[in-house]
Amino acid sequence: MRKLTWLFGALFLVLTGFGACSATLQWHRAELIDDDPVRVTGVVSRVIEPDNSKYRREEIAYTVDGRRHTTVRKLDTDLSRAEPGHKVCLEAARTHPEVVRLCAEHYPQGDDIFPVYILVTVFGTAGVLFVVGYLVTSARQAGRARRAQESPLETPA
Numbered sequence: 001m002r003k004l005t006w007l008f009g010a011l012f013l014v015l016t017g018f019g020a021c022s023a024t025l026q027w028h029r030a031e032l033i034d035d036d037p038v039r040v041t042g043v044v045s046r047v048i049e050p051d052n053s054k055y056r057r058e059e060i061a062y063t064v065d066g067r068r069h070t071t072v073r074k075l076d077t078d079l080s081r082a083e084p085g086h087k088v089c090l091e092a093a094r095t096h097p098e099v100v101r102l103c104a105e106h107y108p109q110g111d112d113i114f115p116v117y118i119l120v121t122v123f124g125t126a127g128v129l130f131v132v133g134y135l136v137t138s139a140r141q142a143g144r145a146r147r148a149q150e151s152p153l154e155t156p157a
Helices: 002-035 110-150
Strands: 037-048 057-064 067-073 087-093 100-102
Touching: 002 037, 002 087, 002 100, 002 110, 037 067, 057 087, 067 087, 067 100
Parallel strands: none
Antiparallel strands: 037 057, 037 087, 057 067, 087 100
16 A cells, blocks of 8 residues: 555656646747747648547648748648648747747647646645655654564563
8 A cells, every 4th residue: 555655646746747847848839939920831741640540640841031840730620631732820939940830829828728737736736745645654654663673562471
């Protein structure tokens, strides 16, 4: 049981670190684009459709300041599936042209990012409580074992 507690605590702390890093990276990328955006037209250069999967993504080629870049995105087109040659509106960061998003996306939005930080806080707190509980329980059991060795029970004669 004690190992399971330690495992849960470690798992929650790993999830906390991953969630916080992911949310912060998205926030940073959005700020780079918002600070100095460049609107470009990208062209779908190829379609990536893994076998036995419904997840289809498109590789989009675009040019910023004369340099060609590519990105892989899942395009949600209502009318039809995007095929090579399909044009896509993109916003890129002028200082970091490899940071790009679709023109219609404006992440992170308050509705998207704040729940992530709330979950990160909950998982982080749960992880810390599991680890602290494990350490306190281990210290108490070690103290009981030490006291039992120091003063053995007297047996009646």
